[in-house]
Amino acid sequence: MHYVGETSNFKNRIPEHKFNLIRDQASNKKFQADFNQDSNCFELILFASGAELEDNYFRKALEKALQTELRLHNLCYNSGLCETIHPRQTGKTPSTPGVYILYCKPIEGVYVGETEQRSGLNGRRKRWFQKLRNGTAQSAVLADFERYGEDQFEFIVVESGPEWQEKNKRLDRQKELIQQQRAKGGICYNFFDDDRNIAPRCDLNNKNTIINNQSEAYKKFMSALNTGRVNPNRTGVKLGDLTFFSIAEAAEFFDCSRRVIRVKINKLNTVNRRATPEEIALETERRKALNIEKPVNTQPITKRTSGKKEPVLIYGIEYDSLSAAARALNISVQAINKKIKNKSPGCKKLNN
Numbered sequence: 001m002h003y004v005g006e007t008s009n010f011k012n013r014i015p016e017h018k019f020n021l022i023r024d025q026a027s028n029k030k031f032q033a034d035f036n037q038d039s040n041c042f043e044l045i046l047f048a049s050g051a052e053l054e055d056n057y058f059r060k061a062l063e064k065a066l067q068t069e070l071r072l073h074n075l076c077y078n079s080g081l082c083e084t085i086h087p088r089q090t091g092k093t094p095s096t097p098g099v100y101i102l103y104c105k106p107i108e109g110v111y112v113g114e115t116e117q118r119s120g121l122n123g124r125r126k127r128w129f130q131k132l133r134n135g136t137a138q139s140a141v142l143a144d145f146e147r148y149g150e151d152q153f154e155f156i157v158v159e160s161g162p163e164w165q166e167k168n169k170r171l172d173r174q175k176e177l178i179q180q181q182r183a184k185g186g187i188c189y190n191f192f193d194d195d196r197n198i199a200p201r202c203d204l205n206n207k208n209t210i211i212n213n214q215s216e217a218y219k220k221f222m223s224a225l226n227t228g229r230v231n232p233n234r235t236g237v238k239l240g241d242l243t244f245f246s247i248a249e250a251a252e253f254f255d256c257s258r259r260v261i262r263v264k265i266n267k268l269n270t271v272n273r274r275a276t277p278e279e280i281a282l283e284t285e286r287r288k289a290l291n292i293e294k295p296v297n298t299q300p301i302t303k304r305t306s307g308k309k310e311p312v313l314i315y316g317i318e319y320d321s322l323s324a325a326a327r328a329l330n331i332s333v334q335a336i337n338k339k340i341k342n343k344s345p346g347c348k349k350l351n352n
Contacts, residue, residue: 003031003077004066006059014044031077056165096120098160099173102128102189104144105152109187111141112158112177114170125155140189236275236283237265242295243275243283253297311350312340318350 005017017026021039026032035042047066053059070076097116104110115124131137132145132153145153158177164170181188234246239261244250247265251258264272275283287293309321314336319325326333339347 001031001034001077002066002070002075003028004063004070005078006053006063008054008056008059028077096160096162097164097170099158099164099170099177100124101156101158101177102141103154103156104141104148104187105154106148107144107187109141109144109189110177110181111138111189112174112181114164114167114174116165116167116170121157121160128155129153138189236280237261237273238275238279239264239272243279244295245280245283249294253295255297312336313346313348313350314339315346 007014020026021032021035024032024036026035048062053062067076067078071078097114098121099112099114100121102111102113113124115121128137129150132142132150135142137145159170159173164173178188178190234248237244237247237250239250239254242250242253244253247258247261250261254261265274312319312322312325314325314329317328319328322333322336325336329336336347340349
């Protein structure tokens with residue numbers, strides 16, 4: 001006897017089958033019964049593999065052909081049914097990828113979704129109603145489900161078929177339907193117009209990334225999300241007679257780091273400090289009158305250093321710069337510079 005199956009994830013699928021058989025949880029009862037009698041009589045046969053089997057429909061067709069051939073000789077546990085080759089009857093949800101709408105009739109609320117999972121739209125429909133009955137679905141949908149009842153919800157297939165295998169194509173269609181619903185003022189349960197705008201996941205092993213949100217993917221996501229938004233939490237600063245809307249703006253004006261600006265305003269003096277709401281309002285009016293977005297420093301900025309690397313010799317070892325020496329010796333740049341100024345033995349700048 002044979003059990004014929006297909007998978008796009010061979011590495012995990014076979015151990016999963018074996019684990020279910022060992023736990024007596026296989027979906028095929030006859031297969032499970034024979035396995036329980038003598039598990040040593042079973043072996044795994046890899047019938048076909050390769051790049052051509054990446055196509056789900058090709059795998060299903062091959063699976064169907066093998067099942068049919070073996071069942072003619074009564075040698076197959078499987079039923080031989082294949083929904084992707086033989087479509088369901090009219091009115092039934094197909095097990096194919098596509099785009100769907102979960103529709104609440106009384107208030108005409110919609111949730112637009114897409115799926116490519118193995119059980120396709122049919123599996124997604126079952127999963128939705130299972131989660132709604134269990135009280136674990138999205139809170140907004142669940143609230144209306146409990147208010148109006150299950151018979152007032154309908155699962156509508158908008159798009160389906162093999163041409164919807166591409167995820168970006170489904171997401172574009174999903175976004176289009178969401179925007180149409182919102183444009184006409186209807187209720188839409190989706191939080192995002194496009195699932196591609198959801199924040200990227202962080203590696204759980206990287207604690208610094210999770211705590212500080214400093215991964216490159218997260219930075220790009222937040223940058224795109226905040227583009228054009230006014231940040232209500234930004235800090236206005238007063239540096240001398242100048243007022244800036246944020247620390248970043250002040251740092252750009254003086255061509256220095258934000259840390260330098262923070263150090264200045266944290267000294268708690270009257271010259272450099274945080275700006276008051278009244279000062280921010282006056283600066284806003286001033287910029288409107290002058291029709292400028294932000295102040296521009298037209299005076300030349302005098303820097304204490306040239307910005308060029310200066311090779312140094314520290315304890316007989318040559319380094320390209322003070323920073324390189326500091327990193328190698330695990331001490332601060334100031335400490336290296338102090339050694340050179342104090343003319344410590346073996347410490348000097350090579351250009352001098």
